[in-house]
Amino acid sequence: MSTIIEMKDIYKSYGRGEGKVDVLKGVSLTVEAGEFVAILGPSGSGKSTLMNLIGLIDTIDSGTYTIDGVDIHNQSDRLYARIRNRKIGFIFQKFNLIAKYNALRNVELPLLIQGESSHSAKTRALATLERVGLGDRWQHRPNQLSGGQQQRVAIARALVGNCPLILADEPTGALDSKTGQEILKFFQDLNAEGKTIVMITHDPHIASQAKRIIRVEDGLIQPA
Amino acid sequence: MRPVEILRSVFLSVTSNKFRVFLTSLGIIIGTFTIILVVGIGKAGEAQVADQYSRLSVESITIARARGSGVTTTAVLSKDEALAMPESLQNVESVGVSTRISSEIAAGAISTAVTIQGINEAYADITHLEPLYGTLFTDEDSLMRSRYAVLGYNVANYLFDGDIEAAIDQTVLIKGASFTVVGVLDRIGGSGGISTSVSADSTSADDMAFIPYDVAIKYTSGTTRSGVSSAAQVSFVALANDIDSVKPAITEIQEYIEDTIGSADVYSVTDAGSVLESAQATARTMSALLIAVAIIVLLVSGIGIMNVLMVAVQERTREIGILKSIGAARPVILAEFLLEATFISAFGGLLGAGLSAIAPWALSFTDISFMPSVDGILLGIGFSVITGIISGFYPAVKASGLKPIDALNYE
């Protein structure tokens, strides 16, 4: 098995001076390819912060981070963009869909950014929307969809590029437990297909269905 | 990202919020329109000046009653004294005399207010009055007090309803007296095109009528309505032998006036070149002022454009954050926003330029004349499109430089 995430001694704080908040205080984390990891922890413990660092959405203060063999220290903006596009499917707590685009174009975007033709992007995006159960809703804009449906569009966007690593920040947080369970089942299927999944949750029951649980508390990972 | 897909993103962006696009381009439309208008008005002013003086040769020297409070003497250079100059002055070849009256001129039922100049042959010669039809009257006609009239092109066109040639030998009424039209002048004005009306204030020969000096002078005797002595209404124009004798001729003329009436200050003696130059300088100053006004308008509309964009910037910054987080590189994002800003600005600029096509029509209801010019259109479109592009592009440059998380959380 290859290592997909390798973090050593990561520090991250926000603000400066008096208002400085130390959020991560020396986090080390290794995730092997093919794992299904749940990150559990109280609100404000730094889960989302950690996830944003893993997904190259935010920058680390100190420590080392290697993703799929690439040390991300001091790389070009181009390379970061490329890693986000090819290696990571990020599902945000707040969905982060583009309001003026319909579901289809939102899902097509990662492929179009890769330089795919519009025809092939459309075919693949439609198939992915089909897979998350929104095959008939591709023309709708986010504001014409329910929260659960928007979540699925966001999942389809993370899946469409066939990235090896799926990062999900509380994908079930805003959903009822039945829909949440459906989404979880979906992740388990993806994991069975070989995708590495890192998922944040508040819910110990959801977390227990992952293969491994990492507990974050007070900016540190608690020993298992 | 393929260029066609970037274009599609721009298209979706523009069509998804037409109202925002409209608000954004409004400032650009107004800015472009104003600049074109202002440049056109300025150009028309300069062209008018050039027209007015195009009749003067560079060898000509105007001798006009000096204006201003400094002039106290009522001494006047008589016509005969002025016309005697070529004989006694070495560098002066001929002297023209003219006087102005304002009058109605009527042919049958049609009449219009017009400036009428009473002139001698030399004046017509020096100012290049050329008949298109018929002839000019002579100095003999003037001595005989023959009531002959020569009409400017626009005047004939107006009085005879377009049939200019028919004006010859017709009778027109000026100050209640009948005059026989002996000639119609060739058209001079380049800027205005053929005018269907006559401007009473115009100093273009197209808008004037000419009668013999000795006939005209009796209408100016006494004091005019405005209280200015009639002497002010008589002016002379001298022609120097050649361009090199203009300067010595001016000196000679000034000395001659001093010797004749005791003071040289009563008349200002200027050569055509400097008259034209100062008039053009005035027109240019006007243009510059007008352009300054246009730039202020554009700055104000630029602030308007900025403002509209600032309102949209939160939404757009989040969008840029999303694009970055799914792997769009900065150049792609910048290309998209640059194209969008260019598109909106070009749209506004062209619309503003299109709108300026109605300017000649709209201004025809006023006394302001307008001359469309490529310069004005390029300046108008160029300036406002650049303002639009900068104000549309700048927020994108800033936003795309943020970390994805900061762009996503932008408030």
Ligand SMILES: Nc1ncnc2c1ncn2[C@@H]1O[C@H](COP(=O)(O)OP(=O)(O)OP(=O)(O)O)[C@@H](O)[C@H]1O
């Ligand atoms: N941009 C920021 N500026 C300042 N403080 C921040 C910022 N982002 C996060 N924080 C702080 O960092 C801490 C951890 O935040 P984070 O979002 O990682 O928590 P979390 O574990 O995801 O919580 P939740 O379960 O509620 O989502 C919080 O105290 C938060 O206030």
Ligand SMILES: [Mg+2]
């Ligand atoms: Mg969180």
